Amino acid sequence: MNNGLKIPNMALGIWKIPDNQTPKAVEEGKLRTIGIPSFEKEDLDNLMQNSSTKPAVNQILVRNGETPMNLIDYIQGNDIVxxxxxxxxxxxxxxxxxxxxxxxxxxxxxxxxxxRYDWQLNCVVLIFIKKLALNLLLISI
Incomplete structure (x- = not known):
């Protein structure tokens, strides 16, 4: 079915309203699951009501001083990372x-x-770093 190519574990969409082809790709085995970027509660509700594919991950901004606890609780309450x-x-x-x-x-x-703050909220942590900051980051972690 995939001509010997590995199936991606997940596709993280970059649009607020996912293309209707994404759930189809999961159903056909072209993707194992989907992830969503910065979906608020309303966006997530809309997706789950209008799609056969439940996202595995919602990527949101979580940091000291900016912690959307209601959204985190809602996402995790729906068994989404x-x-x-x-x-x-x-x-x-x-x-x-x-x-x-x-x-x-x-x-x-x-x-x-x-x-550590994000980890203690049971979040998976994604860190973007620039090459120049890499050594400083490695030293500081």
């Missing part, structure tokens, strides 16, 4: 004196604290 993107890519948490003080209290870096 929350993928937290960019917990340390935004400057605000990295420069927040309260977060720095807490990191110092626990003997960790601000980056480590921010990532």
């Amino acid at each position: 929350v993928e937290a993107f960019s917990p340390i890519a935004h400057v605000a948490p990295l420069n927040d004196p309260k977060i720095k003080k807490m990191a110092d209290k626990y003997g960790v870096t601000v980056s480590q604290l921010c990532i």
Whole structure:
């Protein structure tokens, strides 16, 4: 069926309203599952009511100082994984004196604290890094 090519584990859509072909690709075995980007409760409700394919992942912004707990609870309550993107890519948490003080209290870096924060919310953490920051990130994790 796939001519010897590996089937992708998941397709993460980039549109608010997924193309009707995505569920069909899952049904036909071309994809194993789908993921969705930044879907709010209303978007997720619409998708689940109008699609035969339930997403496995919803990728949303979750970071210290910006934690949509109601949305996280709703997503996880529907047995969908929350993928937290960019917990340390935004400057605000990295420069927040309260977060720095807490990191110092626990003997960790601000980056480590921010990532751990998302993990403790049972989120999968996705980190985007630039090449120049790679060494700093590896040192700080």
